[in-house]
Amino acid sequence: MPESERNRKYRQTKKGKATRVAVQKRYWERRHPVLKKLDRIRNTWGNHVVDWFLEVIQDQGFKCFACERKLSFGFAEESVSRACIDHDHQYTQKEIRASSKTDRPIYPRMLLCNSCNRALGSLQDDPKVLRKLALAIEKYKGEINET
Numbered sequence: 001m002p003e004s005e006r007n008r009k010y011r012q013t014k015k016g017k018a019t020r021v022a023v024q025k026r027y028w029e030r031r032h033p034v035l036k037k038l039d040r041i042r043n044t045w046g047n048h049v050v051d052w053f054l055e056v057i058q059d060q061g062f063k064c065f066a067c068e069r070k071l072s073f074g075f076a077e078e079s080v081s082r083a084c085i086d087h088d089h090q091y092t093q094k095e096i097r098a099s100s101k102t103d104r105p106i107y108p109r110m111l112l113c114n115s116c117n118r119a120l121g122s123l124q125d126d127p128k129v130l131r132k133l134a135l136a137i138e139k140y141k142g143e144i145n146e147t
Contacts, residue, residue, distance in 0.1 A: 044093055044097070045097055045108070046099075049097075049107065052108065067113060069113045088106075
């Protein structure tokens with residue numbers, strides 16, 4: 001059997017079709033990273049958060065709220081970090097998504113880079129711990145500069 005005939009038969013199988021769809025999806029995602037990000041936000045958070053995201057990312061100048069690093073939509077560039085949506089952990093993503101159908105939709109707080117988002121998550125959104133750490137860093141830097 002010639003190779004092309006074998007390929008044609010494979011593409012007609014369930015596995016062959018799934019492989020082809022996956023390849024086409026990856027190709028589309030690489031060519032349209034912004035649409036991929038917005039689609040992911042819509043599926044995870046809900047339509048109202050997509051509108052919020054587009055407004056906030058422009059208000060923040062496409063930069064992280066905390067450290068002001070340039071944010072991207074998921075494709076890799078030098079000194080660019082992936083945009084992460086920070087939300088009050090009192091609410092789950094499901095609750096935020098479901099709130100779009102109510103009178104009072106719940107919105108996320110801000111856009112952060114991946115590093116700041118992980119740091120905030122590690123500290124469990126505790127402002128007391130954040131203040132203590134900020135004071136400790138400022139004190140340590142002050143001691144270094146005095147010597």
